[in-house]
Ligand SMILES: Nc1ncnc2c1ncn2[C@@H]1O[C@H](COP(=O)(O)OP(=O)(O)OP(=O)(O)O)[C@@H](O)[C@H]1O
């Protein structure tokens with residue numbers, strides 16, 4: 001995770017600068033932690049040399065800017081959500097801004113840790129990132145939708161062999177983390193509560209946090225835990241959860257693009273819903289329909305269609321993925337035949 005310490009000079013993309021339209025967008029930018037903000041570069045044409053033509057990019061200011069993680073574990077899955085919402089775009093090699101070809105949207109690829117601040121400052125309208133990143137950036141955003149992936153906990157961890165099991169026993173000691181602000185807040189309060197003589201020392205590292213204790217750099221760490229495998233492999237144990245996180249769709253509360261945000265978030269909600277269900281269809285003996293109704297009640301009720309055999313009907317219903325195998329077993333035992341399970345591309349409720 002990137003540090004939020006002070007201005008960092010970044011470039012949205014690197015090359016090629018030969019095309020003046022592209023060069024206009026490739027001005028060196030500063031992050032929202034410095035100035036000028038991205039918006040003034042990408043949307044304010046006065047910063048662009050007068051002989052520059054924007055070409056395809058001239059309408060950027062009319063587009064909804066949609067920030068997505070450019071790398072890391074959220075990046076690939078996030079693209080599936082854009083596909084699910086039918087936000088089509090062509091991303092040119094190494095370009096970090098891609099214009100949608102079917103919606104007035106520009107997709108902006110940014111580090112997940114920077115997305116909350118860009119949205120809060122109005123530099124982009126909509127974005128996908130982790131709740132942990134939003135808490136660390138300490139900004140107020142509209143949470144539009146939880147996306148059902150990237151679930152993890154931010155935990156205080158200590159070496160198992162240290163014997164420490166109460167975070168209060170870390171007051172005044174050394175903590176290493178990528179979540180510097182949350183760590184300072186948590187241990188600041190803890191130091192006051194236990195009236196620690198010296199403040200807990202918080203050290204920022206950008207990755208491989210779990211190595212810090214073994215290397216003698218820390219008495220404890222604050223890091224993300226999902227399966228707990230990384231933690232256990234490093235001989236650590238979690239002694240407190242600071243926040244629970246999940247990947248979320250978030251927007252700027254003052255955006256002028258609300259109608260388009262509603263349209264896109266509705267489509268993404270349909271896609272999220274589709275990930276939870278399968279569509280199940282099977283043939284069932286007509287005289288036992290009540291029993292099948294109980295096994296697959298569907299969202300409202302199962303669809304029952306007559307077959308060219310008066311003793312049998314075709315039944316279809318949505319079933320939750322997590323219990324799909326169990327349901328298929330029950331259907332088969334109850335006498336259903338030709339049981340088929342289909343993945344859903346999208347849904348509307
Ligand atoms: N093990 C995990 N399980 C589930 N979600 C996770 C896990 N680790 C991280 N996340 C989520 O993914 C987000 C991005 O994590 P990632 O490690 O990809 O960070 P990054 O800084 O964007 O990328 P990189 O580590 O490659 O620099 C985290 O803020 C968190 O919301």
Ligand SMILES: O=P(O)(O)OC[C@H]1O[C@H](OP(=O)(O)OP(=O)(O)O)[C@H](O)[C@@H]1O
Pocket residue numbers: 001073207208209210223224225226227228229230231
């Ligand atoms: O509980 P687990 O399932 O083991 O997942 C937790 C690990 O996942 C993340 O690291 P990541 O793999 O993204 O690498 P990083 O340490 O370089 O950020 C996080 O920082 C933990 O180290």
